[in-house]
Amino acid sequence: MPQKVRIALDAMGGDHGPSVVVPGAEMALERHPDSTFILFGDQAKIEPLLASRPRLNEACRVVHTDVAVRMDDKPSQALRNGRWKSSMWLAIDAVKKGDADVAISAGNTGALMAMSKFNLRTLPGIERPAIAALWPTLKGSSIVLDLGASIGADAESLVDMAVMGSAMARVLFGLDRPSVGLLNIGAEEVKGLEPVREAGRILREDPPPHIDYIGFVEGDDIGRGKADVVVTEGFAGNIALKTAEGTAKQFADYLRSAISQSIWSKIGYVLARPAFRMLRDKMDPRKSNGGVFLGLNGVVIKSHGGTDPEGFAAAIDMGFRMVRHELLAKIDDTIRKHARDTEAGRAVGGVAS
């Protein structure tokens, strides 16, 4: 039997703190009994919630701290006030110290990224971390990154993202060579951002292993599931993600108001309820909850701040799978192989010329 996956939880993160984190952990433990938890936060709030959950209680320990990063703290504030002692910092630090395999927080993204970078540092060969998430598509799911870890990206960063995103796709989708597309715009008058074109050239001419580079994709190709991994810089990626969320909400809203329009449409709704349930299920943002911070010496997962226990459990599942299927080793392996291939290619080129 493989070793248990040790999961560090920031119990104070998110809009609801322990009241979501603890029941979320309980759900995740049911699905993955080979997990253990360390909960960082206010003991007085956490322990009553554990009392009624004997199995979770047995699989976890609580580390008390009074300090919690607030949802509206700026990254600099969070670092100043929360370093060494906040529940968020301690969860990340457990990964750093080797006490845990993954840290999960529903706390604020900026603070979590700043602390993760500060404490874990980036992987050798990676300049900048990225945030990646599952995106529901007509074919199933794709991985999209970067969703806002940083603004702008040079060609090398985009190639790094392709490597990291495809490692994540190997973990989640069980593919050996996931398809990777670079997000670009189709209007013919512009051929796209220079770094995107340059990254395309590198991926075409000198592809890292485990990547099936399929070229540029456009915004509407994401939902179509055209690529297993869609790579973009953080500004456009964040806007794409939020715009898709907004459009989905808009559609759901229209549908609701259409249904409540007449007695006939209400009866129709009742008859078609299982179909609507399926639809809601497909669009359920909780199922794809969990932004993976890629490119760090450790796995950190960001849960949506406003999610419920079900959603938080999905973020834990995500972390569990990243550890169980060795995300970091896969990224590292690809980077090393690519570096070796590139050097070998250069050496051959050197001899030939």
Added chain:
Amino acid sequence: MPQKVRIALDAMGGDHGPSVVVPGAEMALERHPDSTFILFGDQAKIEPLLASRPRLNEACRVVHTDVAVRMDDKPSQALRNGRWKSSMWLAIDAVKKGDADVAISAGNTGALMAMSKFNLRTLPGIERPAIAALWPTLKGSSIVLDLGASIGADAESLVDMAVMGSAMARVLFGLDRPSVGLLNIGAEEVKGLEPVREAGRILREDPPPHIDYIGFVEGDDIGRGKADVVVTEGFAGNIALKTAEGTAKQFADYLRSAISQSIWSKIGYVLARPAFRMLRDKMDPRKSNGGVFLGLNGVVIKSHGGTDPEGFAAAIDMGFRMVRHELLAKIDDTIRKHARDTEAGRAVGGVAS
């Protein structure tokens, strides 16, 4: 009675050419009898379609040309092969020469923008043109620009877009001071692109007239209708638009497959059909067809290439309204007032300091 609006149509543009353009013009003429048309293109294809449409036939004249820009021509090719003589060029040129008030084409965006810039030039005070379109929202519609006329934008270009977009909102929504938001990302670790922040500072501290600047908006605020006008540079704008289109398609697909799942859901669908019709209506991309090229010495409208007569008529409607409500004069007026205010402000500041 006001003067008729004179509309130049590229009859050969789009996937279907005259077979969509001519019936589209007929529909638009019914709605706006105070229009006249010049159709540029292959006489042999256009005239048979006019024969059965006596009212349109009377309100239009045909200018023959053998040359048509292809949908896959690059802008440079289109300019090389289509300048002076293609149906697209001639439609734009009719605006330049004062024979028409607006040019409309379903031809390729890159070629249309290149020819429009080349022939019409930008308005005094405007550096770069932008493409703006209606975006359906929960509150009705908003205007979003730039959707891909150029990549990247400095602060001044973003402020220009705010001016042009709000002029378009005055025309379409009848508002005196439309609300304007700058599209940005919310992740706290990044405060957004520097030009976006700088544009925000200018709009806050030195707002042009007729603009109610409401600050930064995020991707999901677009569909929510938080701002009448959403301003962004063309790369992110194009990706946001395409992503929203993709998500809407995805939702419609899910809904369709949910409904066909069982006999009960099919019966439910039949009962709720008027509701679904309302829903389809709300999401109908034909209704918001028509990208307006802003910032040129003339009004040019880009119709979706694959649209049907109904959609093409919507693009004509858009052009009609831009002319009837004097879009260009409104843009020009705002720019002049703003320049005067800014100078006056500087003079006062100079005296005070």
